[in-house]
Amino acid sequence: MNTAAASTTWVRYTPGQRLLRFTLYLLFVLAIVQSLRTIDVIPEFLYDAPTQMADLLHRMWPISWRSFPGSIQKALIETLHMATLGTILAVIMAVPVGLAAAHNLTPNRAINFLARLILVSSRSINSLVWALLFIAIFGPGPLAGTIAIAFRSIGFIGKLLGEAIEDAQPGPIEALTATGASTGAIIAYGYWPQIRPAFWSIVLLRWDINVRESAVLGLVGAGGIGMALNSAMDLFQWDKVSLILVLIFAIVIIAEIIITRARKTLL
Numbered sequence: 001m002n003t004a005a006a007s008t009t010w011v012r013y014t015p016g017q018r019l020l021r022f023t024l025y026l027l028f029v030l031a032i033v034q035s036l037r038t039i040d041v042i043p044e045f046l047y048d049a050p051t052q053m054a055d056l057l058h059r060m061w062p063i064s065w066r067s068f069p070g071s072i073q074k075a076l077i078e079t080l081h082m083a084t085l086g087t088i089l090a091v092i093m094a095v096p097v098g099l100a101a102a103h104n105l106t107p108n109r110a111i112n113f114l115a116r117l118i119l120v121s122s123r124s125i126n127s128l129v130w131a132l133l134f135i136a137i138f139g140p141g142p143l144a145g146t147i148a149i150a151f152r153s154i155g156f157i158g159k160l161l162g163e164a165i166e167d168a169q170p171g172p173i174e175a176l177t178a179t180g181a182s183t184g185a186i187i188a189y190g191y192w193p194q195i196r197p198a199f200w201s202i203v204l205l206r207w208d209i210n211v212r213e214s215a216v217l218g219l220v221g222a223g224g225i226g227m228a229l230n231s232a233m234d235l236f237q238w239d240k241v242s243l244i245l246v247l248i249f250a251i252v253i254i255a256e257i258i259i260t261r262a263r264k265t266l267l
Contacts, residue, residue: 064239064243067239067240072228075227081142082149082214083214086148086149087150087206089150090154090157091157094154098115098159100114104166119158122152122153122155123152127213128220130148131217131220135222145217157202160198161202164202168195205259211255229241232244
């Protein structure tokens with residue numbers, strides 16, 4: 001008996017698991033090799049990159065602070081307006097979709113499927129692609145950027161809102177249902193008190209993300225400070241480029257501070 005116990009060897013993985021792990025590692029290595037083969041890297045440009053970077057930084061200094069009043073200031077304010085209005089529009093459109101996507105609130109499978117399809121479609125298309133689409137419809141400018149931000153945000157807000165509704169405790173809901181409360185009353189007094197912290201967290205987080213995204217939508221002509229950045233780069237005004245980059249960095253930091261304090265106040 002002791003001999004049998006001594007001869008027993010503990011093995012962490014079964015032969016099938018070891019084979020699966022080896023296959024995954026092999027596929028990972030093959031993917032890296034294939035990617036390196038297909039990426040066209042020009043060695044001359046790679047070797048010259050540090051020199052070009054040093055030259056670019058030299059041309060970007062000193063920062064042209066005197067260029068801020070005027071078009072750049074207007075573009076910065078426009079970026080904040082795009083992010084704010086886009087988030088508000090997204091909330092208005094995403095709330096009904098999120099309610100329809102929650103299976104415990106909307107038990108109809110067809111409606112659930114349609115709502116989830118809308119949420120996936122919104123998230124699967126990048127904001128730059130949305131911006132290009134709406135530029136073709138409304139023309140270049142902040143309107144296209146605002147709507148692009150809104151449509152991109154529907155999937156994010158609706159999905160997290162639907163998940164928050166599904167995670168709500170059923171006790172208050174069952175009590176309200178037993179009293180014959182209407183659907184609106186159940187949402188207002190049963191679900192909303194439970195999902196309110198999650199809702200404000202989702203909205204504030206999405207606004208923070210939209211501030212960052214609106215800063216680059218102008219690169220495709222959708223308004224905001226990105227258009228000023230693109231114009232300065234096209235005209236080789238590198239001192240203005242450095243100013244715009246500093247402003248984008250500053251606005252992201254300020255937005256993060258605002259979000260942090262707002263969360264503490266509201267939650």
